[in-house]
Amino acid sequence: MATTALPGRGYLEDDTPTVWSWVKAWLLTVDHKRIAILYLLSINFFFLLGGLAATVVRIELVTPQGDLLSSDLYNRAFTLHGIIMVFFFLIPVIPAVLGNFLVPLMIGARDLAFPRLNLLSWYLYMAGGIFALSAAVFGGVDTGWTFYTPFSSTYANSNVILTIAGAFIMGFSSIATGLNFIVTIHTMRAPGMTWFRLPLFIWASYATSLIIVLATPVVGITLLLLAIERLWGVGIFDPALGGDPVLFQHLFWFYSHPAVYIMILPGFGVISELIATFSRRRIFGYEFIAFSSMAIALLGFLVWGHHMFVSSQSVYAGLVFSFITMLVAIPSAIKVFNWTATLYKGSISYRTPMLYALGFIGLFVIGGLTGIFLGVVAIDIHVTDTYFVVAHFHYVMVGGTIMAYLGGLHFWWPKMTGRMYNEVWGGISALVIFVGFNMTFFPQFVLGYLGMPRRYHVYPQEFQVLHVLSSSGATVLAIGFIVPIIYLMFSLWKGKPAGNNPWEATGLEWQVSSPPPTHNFTRIPVVTSEAYAFPPEAAERDAASWRPGSPL
Amino acid sequence: MATTTQTTSAHHGDHGHAAHGPELQHHFETPAQQKEAATLGMWAFLVTEVMLFGGIFLAYAVYRWAFPDVWAEAAHHLNTPLGTVNTVVLLVSSLTVALAVNAAEHGRRTRLLQLLGVTLVLGVAFLGIKAFEYSEKFAHCAGYKTPIAWATGGELLGEQECLVPGRAFAFPAEHGAATEEHASTNKTPHQLFYLLYFIATGLHAVHMLIGLTIVSILTFLAWRGFFTPTYFTPVEIGGLYWHLIDVVWVFLFPLFYLVH
Amino acid sequence: MATSKHDTPGDAHGHQEPAHYDGHAHGHISVATYYRVFGALMLLMFLTVGAWWLEGVVAIPRLLGVIVALTIASTKTLLIVLFFMHIKVSSRMSQLYAAASLVGLLMLFIVIMGDYFARGWPPQLGPLP
Numbered sequence: 001m002a003t004t005a006l007p008g009r010g011y012l013e014d015d016t017p018t019v020w021s022w023v024k025a026w027l028l029t030v031d032h033k034r035i036a037i038l039y040l041l042s043i044n045f046f047f048l049l050g051g052l053a054a055t056v057v058r059i060e061l062v063t064p065q066g067d068l069l070s071s072d073l074y075n076r077a078f079t080l081h082g083i084i085m086v087f088f089f090l091i092p093v094i095p096a097v098l099g100n101f102l103v104p105l106m107i108g109a110r111d112l113a114f115p116r117l118n119l120l121s122w123y124l125y126m127a128g129g130i131f132a133l134s135a136a137v138f139g140g141v142d143t144g145w146t147f148y149t150p151f152s153s154t155y156a157n158s159n160v161i162l163t164i165a166g167a168f169i170m171g172f173s174s175i176a177t178g179l180n181f182i183v184t185i186h187t188m189r190a191p192g193m194t195w196f197r198l199p200l201f202i203w204a205s206y207a208t209s210l211i212i213v214l215a216t217p218v219v220g221i222t223l224l225l226l227a228i229e230r231l232w233g234v235g236i237f238d239p240a241l242g243g244d245p246v247l248f249q250h251l252f253w254f255y256s257h258p259a260v261y262i263m264i265l266p267g268f269g270v271i272s273e274l275i276a277t278f279s280r281r282r283i284f285g286y287e288f289i290a291f292s293s294m295a296i297a298l299l300g301f302l303v304w305g306h307h308m309f310v311s312s313q314s315v316y317a318g319l320v321f322s323f324i325t326m327l328v329a330i331p332s333a334i335k336v337f338n339w340t341a342t343l344y345k346g347s348i349s350y351r352t353p354m355l356y357a358l359g360f361i362g363l364f365v366i367g368g369l370t371g372i373f374l375g376v377v378a379i380d381i382h383v384t385d386t387y388f389v390v391a392h393f394h395y396v397m398v399g400g401t402i403m404a405y406l407g408g409l410h411f412w413w414p415k416m417t418g419r420m421y422n423e424v425w426g427g428i429s430a431l432v433i434f435v436g437f438n439m440t441f442f443p444q445f446v447l448g449y450l451g452m453p454r455r456y457h458v459y460p461q462e463f464q465v466l467h468v469l470s471s472s473g474a475t476v477l478a479i480g481f482i483v484p485i486i487y488l489m490f491s492l493w494k495g496k497p498a499g500n501n502p503w504e505a506t507g508l509e510w511q512v513s514s515p516p517p518t519h520n521f522t523r524i525p526v527v528t529s530e531a532y533a534f535p536p537e538a539a540e541r542d543a544a545s546w547r548p549g550s551p552l
Numbered sequence: 553m554a555t556t557t558q559t560t561s562a563h564h565g566d567h568g569h570a571a572h573g574p575e576l577q578h579h580f581e582t583p584a585q586q587k588e589a590a591t592l593g594m595w596a597f598l599v600t601e602v603m604l605f606g607g608i609f610l611a612y613a614v615y616r617w618a619f620p621d622v623w624a625e626a627a628h629h630l631n632t633p634l635g636t637v638n639t640v641v642l643l644v645s646s647l648t649v650a651l652a653v654n655a656a657e658h659g660r661r662t663r664l665l666q667l668l669g670v671t672l673v674l675g676v677a678f679l680g681i682k683a684f685e686y687s688e689k690f691a692h693c694a695g696y697k698t699p700i701a702w703a704t705g706g707e708l709l710g711e712q713e714c715l716v717p718g719r720a721f722a723f724p725a726e727h728g729a730a731t732e733e734h735a736s737t738n739k740t741p742h743q744l745f746y747l748l749y750f751i752a753t754g755l756h757a758v759h760m761l762i763g764l765t766i767v768s769i770l771t772f773l774a775w776r777g778f779f780t781p782t783y784f785t786p787v788e789i790g791g792l793y794w795h796l797i798d799v800v801w802v803f804l805f806p807l808f809y810l811v812h
Numbered sequence: 813m814a815t816s817k818h819d820t821p822g823d824a825h826g827h828q829e830p831a832h833y834d835g836h837a838h839g840h841i842s843v844a845t846y847y848r849v850f851g852a853l854m855l856l857m858f859l860t861v862g863a864w865w866l867e868g869v870v871a872i873p874r875l876l877g878v879i880v881a882l883t884i885a886s887t888k889t890l891l892i893v894l895f896f897m898h899i900k901v902s903s904r905m906s907q908l909y910a911a912a913s914l915v916g917l918l919m920l921f922i923v924i925m926g927d928y929f930a931r932g933w934p935p936q937l938g939p940l941p
Contacts, residue, residue: 110579113589181595186905187589188579214916217600221607228751234717234743236611236751242622242741242934247614250924251607301919305927314931314939317923524581588903595909602913608921612834613925618934620874632864639857647850650896654843788898795897806881810864812874 001259010418010515012037019447029117031518036101038122043097044485046088046129051478052080052254057101058440058471064464066457074457075142076158082145087167088129090401091259094266095177095212096125098408099205101416103181105516106199107511108190108525114176121176124169132166135159142457146256149237149248153229161230164223171216174262182207190508192527196290199507199531200276200283204269204288207297211258211265215301219255222248227492241264247313253304255505261300263294263397264364267404268335271357274407275339276531277505278354279346280538285338286531292331299328318377325375332368336361347539352426359434364401367392369387370445385455388448391441399437406433406484413488414502418514425487433480439473506532575783588787590726594789598796601759605800608752612807615748626723626745626812631717635809638681639801645674646798649767649791656784661774664787668771671794675764682757686750689715717747749808756804757795766790794805841895849895853888860884 011033016022026034056077060068069077082085085129100118104111112118135141141163143152152160185206189198228246229235237248268289276283283289305313305321313321339361348354370392374380383389414420443466448454452463501510509516580586616623652667687699693714696702714722723742770790773779779787860881867877875906894900932939 009684074727097818104579113579114593115577115579142700175600179593179600182596183589186592187585210912213596213599214603215914217604218607218920221604225607225611225751227746232718232747234721236615236744236747240739241743241747242613242615242619244933247611247924251610254920254924257620262794301916302923305923312931314927316928316930320926572913588905591902591904594908595906599909599913599916603916603920606917609917610924611922613921614928614933617925617928622875632861636857636861640854643850643853643857646892646896647846650846651843653898654841654846657840738939792897795892799889799892802892803885806860806864806885810860811883812864812867812872812877 009517010513011518012417012515017107028119030111030119032100032104032112032115032118032415033518034121035118036097039092039096040416041228042122042126042129043089043093046084046306047093047481049133050081050084050089051481053077053084054474055478057081058474060457061459061467062471064459064461064467069457071457072142075144075455076136076140078455079141079144080136082168083132083141083163085198085397086145086259088132090263090397092125092170092174092177092404093263093264094270094401094408095174095181095205095208096121097175098201098270098405098412099208099266100200102347102412103184103205104188105415105512105520106202107185107188107193107508108508108527109184109188109205110520110524112180113188117176118180121173121180124173124176128166128168128170128173130166131162131169135166138162146252147223147226147248148252149226149229149235149245153226153235153237161227164227165224168220168223168227171220174212175216178349179208180241181209183211185209190521190527191523194527196287197527197530198290199269200286200289200293200352201266201269204265204267204272204293207293208262208265210294211262211297211300215255215258215262217545218251219259220350222251222255246296246308246313249308250304253307254301257307258297258300260393260396261296263542264404265296265402267360267401268293268396268410270361270404270408271339272335273507274353274357274411275342276534277411278357278502279343279348280534280542281342282345282530282532282534283338284341284344285334288334289338290502292334296328296329299324299377300329303328305374306375306380309377310384322375322377326372329368329372329375330363335545336365336368336382345535347542349542350427352421352430353407353411353503355427355430355434356403356410359430360400360403360407363395363403363434363437367395367399370395383448385442385453386448387452387454390454391444391448394444398441399488403433406430409488410484411503412509413491414498415509415514415516417492417495418498419491420498420502421491421495422487425483429480429483429487432476432483436473436476436478436480440470440475440477443467443473504538506534576591583782590785590789591792594792598792599802601796605752605755606749608755609803609807612748612752614739615744616807616811619744622741623745623811626742627808629713629724629811630749631688632809634681634685635805638678639805641674641678642798642801645671645678646795648674649794651790653784653788656774656779656787657781658782659779661777661779664774664779665771668767668774671767672764672771675767677761679757679760679764682753682760693720715746717743717750721746732790752804752808756797759800763794763797766793816935841898845895849891851890856888856891911924 011031014022014025016025026038029038056069057074059072060066060077066074100112103109135158138159141156141158141160141305143156143158143160147164168440185198185202211503225236229237234241235243237243237245239245267348272283272289295518303325305317306325308322309318339357349359370388373390374383410421410426447463447466447470450463452459452466499512500513502514503510508527511525512520576583576586580589648667648671651665652671655664655667684699687702691699691702692696692709693716694702695709695712697707697709701707711724712722713724714720719738721738721743723738723740767790770787773786863877863880863884866872893910897910899907902910930939
C-alpha cells in the first residue's frame with residue numbers, strides 16, 4: 001500500500017498550560033482516538049465493577065448454604081453483574097474502544113463522519129452508567145438483567161426504573177456509535193479502499209452497526225413501555241387488562257438476541273486480524289469471512305425465540321426458531337474453519353495477541369457447539385434455566401468477546417500508546433486467563449446438566465465440589481484480569497517505544513506513527529492492494545531473524 | 553501554543569481549505585462527501601426511529617388482533633374530526649418543508665424563511681389541537697364536558713366517562729352485553745387501546761417538539777443567511793426528519809381514529 | 813380520479829438509477845411535482861376517511877376495512893418517501909437504508925405475529941386453522 005506517513009503530532013500530546021485546560025482538552029475532544037481512550041477507561045471501570053459483583057456471587061456459592069447473602073441480596077448481586085456486564089461492558093466494549101480507535105485509521109479517514117456525535121455517545125454511555133450505578137447504590141435491582149414482566153412491572157420492589165433508564169440511555173449511545181460507523185465506512189474510505197480490500201475488522205464492525213441500528217430502538221421502546229407500566233400503574237404487558245407478558249419477551253429478545261452478535265461479531269473481526277498477522281498469511285477465504293459476518297447479522301434477527309422455548313410460545317414458532325438457530329452455526333463455523341485454514345502452513349508466532357486468538361477459537365468452539373445443544377428444543381427444555389445455559393453464554397461472551405477484546409487490546413496497544421508491554425507477562429496472563437476461565441465455567445456445564453438451576457444461592461450438598469472448583473477458577477480468572485492492568489499501566493512509563501509497525505502487520509493503521517497523529521493521515525493514502533497482503537518471503541524473513549530468546 | 557497553531561494550519565494547508573467554503577469539516581475531503589455522509593446518517597437514524605415506533609405498532613397489532621370489538625368500541629370515543637384536521641395540518645406542513653428545501657436549493661432566502669415560518673405555525677397548530685384532544689379526555693375524567701368548562705367550572709358531563717388509563721379509567725357502558733360483564737371492574741382491554749393511543753401519540757408529540765426545535769434553528773440560521781445554494785444540507789436533513797414525523801402520523805391516524 | 817392524480821409522479825418513478833453515488837446533485841424534483849404529490853396525499857386522506865365513513869353505513873368485512881386503511885397509508889408513505897424525502901433521486905445507499913427500515917419492520921412483524929397466529933391469541937380463541 002502506497003502511503004505517506006508524515007510524522008505529525010501524536011494524538012496523546014498536549015501543550016495545555018493548566019490542568020483545567022488539559023481536562024477540557026480531553027473531555028471536549030472530538031478526536032476518535034481520544035474518545036476511544038475515554039471509553040477504554042470507563043468501560044474497564046465498569047468491567048471491574050461487574051467483576052466485583054461476580055466475585056460476591058462466586059463467594060456465596062462456595063458453600064451450599066446461603067451464609068453470606070440472603071436470597072434477595074443474591075438476586076441483586078447477580079442482577080448487578082448481568083446488567084453491568086451486558087449493557088455497560090460486552091455490548092460497547094469492542095466497538096467503542098477498538099472500533100472507535102481503528103475504524104477511521106483502517107479505512108484511511110481522518111475521523112469518524114460525525115465526531116461530535118461520537119463524543120455525545122460517550123457522554124450518553126456515562127449518563128446511562130450513572131443511572132445504573134445509582135440504582136445499585138439505592139438498593140439494587142432483583143429482576144435479573146432481562147427485566148421479564150410481570151415480575152419487573154408488578155412484583156419487583158427494587159429500582160427497576162432507574163436501571164432501565166440506564167439501559168435506555170446506553171442504547172442511544174450505542175446507536176450513535178453504530179450510526180457513525182455505518183456512515184464512515186460507506187462514505188469515508190480512502191481512494192482505492194474498495195469493499196473487498198477492507199480489513200475484516202471493518203466488515204465485522206459494519207455488520208455489528210447494522211444490528212445496533214435495527215435492533216436497539218426496539219429494546220428502547222420496550223423498556224420505555226415497561227417504565228410507563230411501572231410509573232402509571234397500568235401497562236400494555238399487564239395480563240389483568242388483557243395484555244400479554246410474553247410480548248415483552250418477544251420485544252426484549254428481538255434486541256437482546258442480536259445483541260449477542262453485537263458482542264461477538266466485532267470479536268470475530270479482531271480475531272481475523274490477529275490470525276492473519278501472526279501467521280503471516282493472507283486470510284483464507286476473505287470473502288467468506290466477510291459475508292459470514294453479514295449472514296450472522298441477518299440470521300441473528302430471526303432466532304430470538306430460542307430464549308422462549310418454555311414461555312408459552314407456539315410449538316411451530318419454536319420449531320422454526322430452532323431450525324434457524326442451527327443455520328447460524330454455518331456462518332460461525334465458516335469463520336472457525338477459515339481461521340484454522342489460515343493457520344495451516346502459516347509462519348505462526350505465539351505473541352500475546354495470538355495466544356488470546358488461539359484461546360478464543362477453542363473457547364468459542366465449545367461455546368458455539370453447546371449453543372447448538374441449546375438450539376434443540378428437547379435438550380433446551382431439559383436444561384432451561386440451569387447452569388448449562390450460564391456456562392454456554394459465558395463461553396461465548398467471556399471466552400469469545402473478552403478474549404477477543406484482550407487480544408485486540410494487546411495487539412493495538414503499541415499503536416494506541418506507542419509503547420510495548422512486557423511480552424513475558426503478557427503470555428503468562430493469557431495462559432492464566434485461559435486456564436482460569438475453563439476452571440470456572442467448564443464445571444458449570446456439568447452442574448447444569450445434573451440439574452443445578454441458575455439464580456439460586458443455596459444448592460444441594462452434592463454440587464459443592466463443582467461449585468468450589470468453579471469459584472476457585474474464578475479466583476484464577478480474576479488474577480488473570482488484574483495482571484494485564486498492572487503491566488499495561490507499567491508499559492506506559494517503562495515500555496520500550498513500539499515504532500510504527502511492531503508486528504509487521506499490514507493495514508493502514510500500521511503505516512502512521514505510534515501513537516497516531518491527531519489528524520491520522522496528513523495526506524489521505526491511496527490503497528493499491530488487498531488487506532493482508534503479506535509478502536511471500538515474510539515467513540522466511542521471520543524464520544531468519546529468529547534468535548534464541550526472541551519472542552516465539 | 554505556537555506549535556499548535558503552526559501544526560494545525562499546516563494540516564489545513566495540506567488539504568486545501570482555501571478551495572471550499574468554511575462549512576466543510578476538516579475530516580471530509582469534498583463537500584459532496586460531507587453531504588452524502590449527512591444524508592446517509594440521517595437515513596440510518598430514521599431507520600432507528602422507524603424501529604422505535606415499530607415496537608408500538610407491533611403491540612398495537614397484537615392487541616387489535618386479540619380484541620377487534622373492543623378496538624371498534626373504544627375508537628368511537630376519539631375525536632375523529634379533530635384527528636382529520638390534524639392530518640391535513642401535517643400534510644400541508646410536509647409540503648411547506650419540501651418547498652422550503654427547494655427554496656434553499658435555489659438560494660431564495662425570503663421564500664425559505666416564509667416556508668419555514670409557515671411550517672412552524674402548522675407544527676404548533678398540530679400540537680395545540682393535540683393538546684386540546686388530550687385535555688378533553690382529562691376534563692371528562694374530572695367530570696366536565698369540555699376543557700373550557702373544566703377550567704371555568706362550567707357544564708358537567710352527564711355520564712361517567714374517563715378514558716385516561718389508570719385507576720379512574722371508566723369506559724361508558726352503552727354498548728350492552730359486551731361491556732356488561734366488565735361492569736364491576738375497569739380492567740378491560742379498552743384501557744389497552746387508550747394506553748397505546750396516549751403512548752403512541754405522546755411519543756409522536758415528543759418528536760413533533762424535537763422537529764419544531766429543529767425547524768426553529770433552521771429558521772434562525774436561514775435568517776442569518778447561513779445557507780447557500782451549495783450548502784443547505786441542514787435544511788435537507790432537517791426536512792427528512794420532519795417528513796418522518798408526518799409518515800408516522802399517516803399510520804397513527806387510520807389506526808387509532810378510523811377503526812370500525 | 814385517484815389514479816390520474818398520482819399517476820404523473822408515479823410515471824416518473826421509472827427505473828432511472830443515479831449513475832454515481834458520490835452525493836452530487838442527482839437530479840431534482842420540481843415544485844410542480846411537489847404540488848401534485850400533495851394533491852394526491854390530500855385525496856388519499858379523504859379517501860381513507862371516506863372509506864371509514866362508508867364502513868359505518870354499509871356492512872363491510874372488518875379485515876377489508878383494515879386492509880384499505882393500511883393500503884392507503886402505505887401509498888401515502890410511499891409518496892412522501894419517494895418525492896418529499898427525495899429517495900427517488902437519492903444515492904443508492906440512502907435508498908438501501910430507506911428499504912432497510914421496511915426489512916426490519918417485516919422481521920419484527922412477521923415473526924412475532926406468526927407466533928401469535930400459531931399460538932392462538934388470546935388463548936380462548938385458539939390457533940388459526
